[in-house]
Every structure is written in structure tokens, then in C-alpha cells.
Amino acid sequence: MFNKILIANRGEIAVRICRSAHTLGISTIAIYAEDDKASLHASMATEAVSLGEGKLSDTYLNIDKIIAIAQQYACDAIHPGYGFLSENPIFVKACEDAGIVFIGPSSEAIKLMGNKIAARKFAKEAGVPITEGFTGSTEEILEKASGLPFPLLIKAAAGGGGKGMRIVQEADQLKQAIASTSREAKSYFGDESIYVEQFLDEPRHIEVQILGDQQGNLVHLFERECSLQRRYQKIIEESPSPSLDARTRKAICESAVQLAKAIPYTNAGTIEFLLDKKQQFYFLEMNTRIQVEHPITEMTTGVDLVAEQIRIAAGQPLRFVQEDIQQKGHAIECRIYAESPENNFLPSPGDITYFSPPQASQYRLDTFLEGSARIQSSYDPMIAKLIVYGINREQARKGSMSALKNCAIHGIDTNTHYLLHLLQSEDFQQNQISTKYCDQETPRLLKEMHVQKKDFPLLPIIAAGLAFELRAQHEAAHKPQSIWREIGYWRHLPAIHVSVKDEEMDVEVWKIRGGEYELLSGNEPIPFKILHKDEGKIVYQLNEVEHTAYVSLKEDQSLQISLEGMLFHMRRFDKLADSELIIEEGAKEGAADKLSSPMPGKVIQLNVKNGDKVKKGDVLLIVEAMKMENSIIAPHDATVDEVYVEPDAMVDRNMPLLKLS
Structure with a gap:
């Protein structure tokens, strides 16, 4: 077994690898970019080494620097996690040349499966079913496309993780989509080649987890369903798949093993398939690394996949055969993103000011967060x-809903309410979903979420905010040398004027005894009792009904309140605030024609210059943030008066980009 492993990654997967390595008695070396210095993986590892500052190519993608650190600290092996260098054969070769074990498959397997064109050809030769598709130059693709019915799916040949993919509905959209996908492929993967394939109508996304050792033993650990996706990236996964019948489950798992043996494959890998409505499946791609969603397989099989990766890389044979592996129960994974579903899932980097994770034995939260943090x-x-x-699935679904309601993140936008609403939907309960579900149903889901939030009663929200402030006042009164210990604080608080959900109202609070109060809003007093407060977590009774809320104080003295998975804001008008008058975005004179960046990011393409005439809908420039391209569109026919940025410029949220007239 290895003595020391370098973890060539960051975030939750680096934390995850640390835990398994330490369980095996292996020391770990974490690497971090300077903006990640305070991240949890750096403090969890046995030792942590800085990669310095700069772009990703200077830090987490700098092969020479990572190999040099591994050598300096006498590491036996490197675990790449997922993303970054995990499927880079050049990195694998650099490890081999340095005498360091790469915890993953061979560079030959990565090359073969990393190129979608070569992988499809290999899968077909191995007897695994595939959809029809082709590659070539733009002109060749346009010519060949005439022989296939639309819609078509365009993919980066070297892509993965949903990057470099577009659906083309009509022939006149194809040329532009090819150019855009090719550019994105070049940017993300250093390879501009693409391929086009037939797009299946409302397919399911099924993937099979496999493990292979260096002695030639290879097993599958059953399947996961990953059909709920937005922007081609998974957001909810579950195992086992509720879509497969027993015959198809057996066939799809055997096909995965058949393909992996043909390579032959070592270490952990995932073979992905599309499933149509007739239970026919087609090879999609192979990911030659640990997957983001691997924990649900661990939950249902009892196998620590990261520990097995390490054992296999150290030369140990698999400790089980196929018959030993059984699926038990059901597991669901929800990916929590810093993004705004209400704003086309735009990334939402910034400062997390408050974080309270759910606490229960059946929950597992893989994260790099510890309280407040900056999301880059x-x-x-x-x-x-x-x-x-x-x-079973229903118990896992209800448990996931409860966990999301008790996972509070303040300071940035997240998708927790969206995830909760998906799990609550009749469609999810009845398994009436597909890879197209979020694209098709999100407008309806957002409208339902808005109504749900709008109709939520005001008083429980206000009671949560008042409970937070009453306890804060109580704690202040009992601090040593507090004036409140001498004179006491008011038995009857004055009427409080508050604003919640754009509604204003007056509430009186009468103290009865201890943590018991009465709220008066209207004519009837309502019993109100504070049961528990821990940091921002407030448990209280209102009219004998128990509620749990998560509350934090903003700099402007307003409160952020998480209740039933929704985030509300409450402002007290009797309380002094440091903030100035808030002007709504776009309310300033002339702001409509001064286009600003919707998020922090990087200008990767600038299509206009001063004096250019533009038409409504023209793409003026593209800002990349969190691995997503966001096009800035002309709102109307106009002239470009002034361009404030250049290509490759870093921009902040609401920073002016250009001015139109």
C-alpha cells in the first residue's frame, strides 16, 4: 500500500479522497491555488502546498508544477479526482515518467475512451449498440446531416461533463451550432473536433459503474439514473434506476462489462448509455475516472469506490467477485449549485455568509464548505x-426533501428550492422524466415555485425573524457587564413595522414568561414560543405548530430567513441600517442602454467595436463564468457608442460592458 498520495484536485472531491486515504492509513498532500487557501481540503490533508496565483493553467492544470510537488514530498501516487487532469493522458504519462503511480486507468484507455469518435467506433466493434453519427469538417457534416432526421446532437469529440454539447432543431441552425461547439471544444479540451449523432426523443440517461484490477478481474456495481439535467449537466441522480426492468438491467450491466473487458480496463470507470421508451439502450460515452455521483453507488452497494481505486492502483486484486455485489435500498443525490434557476441558471459566485448543513444519520453531505466561504x-x-x-425510492425521496429544507445557504443564489420542487413534483414521483424534462418544464416549475413562495403565510416568516432577534437580545442581556443585566429589557416590546415579500405590516410582541410570547397582528393574539436556538437555527411554535427556520443578519441589518426550503428577506423599519437608499438595477437614467455583466467572469469573445450597427438579438460579446458561456444580447436595434472591455478581461457582476444608443 502507498505511504503518501498527492490529491491533484480541489473542493468536495479532494475532501472525499482525503477521507478514504486516511481511513487506509495513507498520508495526503493537498495542493491549492492561493484563492483556495482557506478551503477545507487544504486543512484536512496531512500537508498542503500552494500552487501560487494565476489562471487554471498556472495552478490546477499545471502538470510540471504538480509533478514537482509530488516528487518533492516523496509521494508514491497521485489521485486526480474528477475534472481538471483526471482524463488527460499527458498527465498520466508525466506520472509514469516520474515514477509516480496514477490512480486511474492507463493512458491508452483514457485516449481510447476520451475521444468520442474513437470510443463509438470501438464500442460498435465490441458489439455494444450505438446511435448513428458522423464527424468531419463543417462542410462534410453539413452534407452528411441531410441524411438524418432532426433534431441532431453536436458534441465535442474530447468532451465530458456536459460541456461542448448542443441540440440542433432545424437545418438552418446547424452551421452556427457547429462553429460555437467547435470553439467551446477548443477552449475546454484543446481539441476543436466534433461529431454529430441522432438525438433520441425523451431518452433516459443510465450509467454503469465498473471496477477492474490489474489481475484481469472486472465487475460492475449496477447502474445509476441521471436523467434530470440542466444545460446537459446532471442535478439529481438515483440508484437503482426506476426506469429499468430486470431484463434490461442485466443486459445493460453485462454490456458495460463486455466493453470494459475489451479495452481491457483497470481501476474505476463509468459507461454511460441512453435508454429509449422501448427499453433499448445505446452507448453514449465512457468516463475514465471517478464520477461526481459515485456516492449513490456506495450507498446501495456498501463499497467505498475511492478506497477501491487506491487498492487497485497499488496492485491489489479486487476483494469481491460479481456475485458478492448486491444492490440494497435506494439512494438519491442532489447537486447543490451556486446558480439562479430563476435567471436561466446563471452562476452565482460570491460570499456565502451563512451555512447550516442538514444533520441526520441517513444524510451524507459531500462539500468543501465550512461556515462562510467565498465561491470563486x-x-x-x-x-x-x-x-x-x-x-425504497419513496423513503429516499422524502428524506431528500427533508434534508433540502434543512440545508440553508445565505449570501448567494442556489438551486435548493428548485431541487426540492423537482422532488415534490408528481412527475418525479411517477418517474415521468427524461433528459429533456428540465429544459421543457422549467418555466412551469419556476411559475409554481413563485406561487408557492408568494402564497406562503407571512406570520411564520416574521415569527422566525423576531425569534432570532429576541434570542440575540436575550444573549446580549446576559453577557457580563451588560447594562441590560442591571435594568432588564422590556416586558412589552413596541409595535414593530416590518416588510416581508414586498408587504408591510405592524406586529406587537408581548412577553408572557421565559421563551413564551404572544404576537398581535390584527385583533387576535397568537401564542408564540421559542423552543431552541443554535447559531442561526431557530425552532419555534406558532399557534401550537412547530417550525424550523435558519436566520442570518445582513450588513444592512435586514434578515435572511430560510423556511421550508425557501429563502425570504425581512426588514425592520424601526431598526437603524448602514445601507444607503437601494436603487433597483436598471432604474437609473440611461441604464437600459448600458449593458452590464450578469456575473463575475471573463470576456472570451468580443464581436463589436465603437460605431458598429447592431440588430436586436445580435450576440455582442460572451462572458464565461464557472465553465459556462453567457451571451450578452442586443436588446434592440442600436449603435455601439462605447465598448468598456477587451477580450480576456475579467469583469465583476454589474460591471458596465458597453453602451448602446
Whole structure:
């Protein structure tokens, strides 16, 4: 077994690898960019080494620097996690040349499966079913496309993780989509080649986890369903798949093993398939690394996949055969992203001011968060994975809903309410979903979420805010040398004028005894009792109904209140605030024609200059943030008066980009 492993990654997967390595008695070396210095993985590892500052190519993608650190600290092996260098054969070769074990498959397997064109050809030769597709130059693709029915799916040949993918509905959209996908492929993967394939109508996304050792033993650990996706990236996964019948489950798992043996494959890998409505499946791609969603397989099989990766890389044979592996129960993973579903899932980097994770034995939260943290625009927007186990799908679903309601993140936008609403939906309960579900149903879901939030009663929200402030006042009164210990604080608080959900109202608070109060809003007093307060977590009774809320104080003295998975804001008008008058975005004179960046990021393409005439809908420039391209569109026909940025410029949220007239 290895003595020391370098973890060539960051965030939750680096934390995850640390835990398994330490369980095996292995020391770990964490690496971190300077903007990640305070991240949890750096403090969890046995030792942590700085990669310095700069772009990703200077830090987490700098092969020479990472190999040099591994050599300096006498590391036996490197675990790449997922993303970054995990599927880079050049990195694997650099490890081999340095005499360091790469915890993953061979560079040959990565090369073969990393190129989608070569992988599809290999899968077909191995007898695994595939959809029809082709590659070539733009002109060749346009010519060949005439022989296939639309819609078509365009993919980066070297892509993965949902990057470099576009659906083309009509022939006149194809040329532009090819150019855009090719550019994105070049940017993300250093390879501009693409391929086009037939797009299946409302398919399911099924993937099979496999493990292979260096002695030739290879097993599958059953399947996961990953059909709920937005922007081609998974957001909810579950195992086992509720879509497979027993015959198809057996066939798809055997096909995965058949393909892996043909390589032959070592270490952990995932073979992905699309499933149509007739239970026919087609090879999609192979990911030659640990997957983001691996915990649900661990939950249902009892196998620590990261520990097995390490054992296999150290030369140990698999400790089990296929018959030993059984699926038990059901597990659901929800990916929590720093993004705004209400704003087309735009990334939401910034400062997390308050974080309270759910606490229960059936929950597992994989994250790098510890209280407050800064979410950088340079990295992927996923900030946590919530994994819940149940004896069946319904128990796992209800447990996931409860966990999301008790996971509070303040300071940035997240998708927790969206995830909760998906799990609550009749469609999810009845398994009436597909890879197209979020694209098709999000407008309806957002409208339902808005109504749900709008109709939520005001008084429980106000009571949560008052409970937070009453306890804060109580704690202040009992501090040593507090004036309140001498004179006491008011038995009857004055009427409080508050604003919640754009509504204003007066509430009186009467103290009865201890933590018991009465709220008066209207004519009837309402019994109000504070049961428990721990940091920002407030448990209280209102009219004999128990509620749990999570409350934090903003700099402007207003409160952020998480209740039933929704985030509300409450302002007291009798309380002094440091903030100035808030002007709504776009309310300033002339602001409509001064286009600003919707998020922090990098200008990767600038299409206009001063004096250019533009048409409504023209793409003026593209800002990249958290691995996503966001086009800035002309709102109307106009002239470009002034351009404030250049290509490759870093921009902040609301920073002016250009002015139109």
C-alpha cells in the first residue's frame, strides 16, 4: 500500500479522497491555488502546498508544477479526482515518467475512451449498440446531416461533463451550432473536433459503474439514473434506476462489462448509455475516472469506490467477485449549485455568509464548505452534494426533501428550492422524466415555485425573524457587564413595522414568561414560543405548530430567513441600517442602454467595436463564468457608442460592458 498520495484536485472531491486515504492509513498532500487557501481540503490533508496565483493553467492544470510537488514530498501516487487532469493522458504519462503511480486507468484507455469518435467506433466493434453519427469538417457534416432526421446532437469529440454539447432543431441552425461547439471544444479540451449523432426523443440517461484490477478481474456495481439535467449537466441522480426492468438491467450491466473487458480496463470507470421508451439502450460515452455521483453507488452497494481505486492502483486484486455485489435500498443525490434557476441558471459566485448543513444519520453531505466561504467564478458552480439513503425510492425521496429544507445557504443564489420542487413534483414521483424534462418544464416549475413562495403565510416568516432577534437580545442581556443585566429589557416590546415579500405590516410582541410570547397582528393574539436556538437555527411554535427556520443578519441589518426550503428577506423599519437608499438595477437614467455583466467572469469573445450597427438579438460579446458561456444580447436595434472591455478581461457582476444608443 502507498505511504503518501498527492490529491491533484480541489473542493468536495479532494475532501472525499482525503477521507478514504486516511481511513487506509495513507498520508495526503493537498495542493491549492492561493484563492483556495482557506478551503477545507487544504486543512484536512496531512500537508498542503500552494500552487501560487494565476489562471487554471498556472495552478490546477499545471502538470510540471504538480509533478514537482509530488516528487518533492516523496509521494508514491497521485489521485486526480474528477475534472481538471483526471482524463488527460499527458498527465498520466508525466506520472509514469516520474515514477509516480496514477490512480486511474492507463493512458491508452483514457485516449481510447476520451475521444468520442474513437470510443463509438470501438464500442460498435465490441458489439455494444450505438446511435448513428458522423464527424468531419463543417462542410462534410453539413452534407452528411441531410441524411438524418432532426433534431441532431453536436458534441465535442474530447468532451465530458456536459460541456461542448448542443441540440440542433432545424437545418438552418446547424452551421452556427457547429462553429460555437467547435470553439467551446477548443477552449475546454484543446481539441476543436466534433461529431454529430441522432438525438433520441425523451431518452433516459443510465450509467454503469465498473471496477477492474490489474489481475484481469472486472465487475460492475449496477447502474445509476441521471436523467434530470440542466444545460446537459446532471442535478439529481438515483440508484437503482426506476426506469429499468430486470431484463434490461442485466443486459445493460453485462454490456458495460463486455466493453470494459475489451479495452481491457483497470481501476474505476463509468459507461454511460441512453435508454429509449422501448427499453433499448445505446452507448453514449465512457468516463475514465471517478464520477461526481459515485456516492449513490456506495450507498446501495456498501463499497467505498475511492478506497477501491487506491487498492487497485497499488496492485491489489479486487476483494469481491460479481456475485458478492448486491444492490440494497435506494439512494438519491442532489447537486447543490451556486446558480439562479430563476435567471436561466446563471452562476452565482460570491460570499456565502451563512451555512447550516442538514444533520441526520441517513444524510451524507459531500462539500468543501465550512461556515462562510467565498465561491470563486473560476471554478465549477457545484458547492455540495446531498446524498440520502432509504429502504425504497419513496423513503429516499422524502428524506431528500427533508434534508433540502434543512440545508440553508445565505449570501448567494442556489438551486435548493428548485431541487426540492423537482422532488415534490408528481412527475418525479411517477418517474415521468427524461433528459429533456428540465429544459421543457422549467418555466412551469419556476411559475409554481413563485406561487408557492408568494402564497406562503407571512406570520411564520416574521415569527422566525423576531425569534432570532429576541434570542440575540436575550444573549446580549446576559453577557457580563451588560447594562441590560442591571435594568432588564422590556416586558412589552413596541409595535414593530416590518416588510416581508414586498408587504408591510405592524406586529406587537408581548412577553408572557421565559421563551413564551404572544404576537398581535390584527385583533387576535397568537401564542408564540421559542423552543431552541443554535447559531442561526431557530425552532419555534406558532399557534401550537412547530417550525424550523435558519436566520442570518445582513450588513444592512435586514434578515435572511430560510423556511421550508425557501429563502425570504425581512426588514425592520424601526431598526437603524448602514445601507444607503437601494436603487433597483436598471432604474437609473440611461441604464437600459448600458449593458452590464450578469456575473463575475471573463470576456472570451468580443464581436463589436465603437460605431458598429447592431440588430436586436445580435450576440455582442460572451462572458464565461464557472465553465459556462453567457451571451450578452442586443436588446434592440442600436449603435455601439462605447465598448468598456477587451477580450480576456475579467469583469465583476454589474460591471458596465458597453453602451448602446
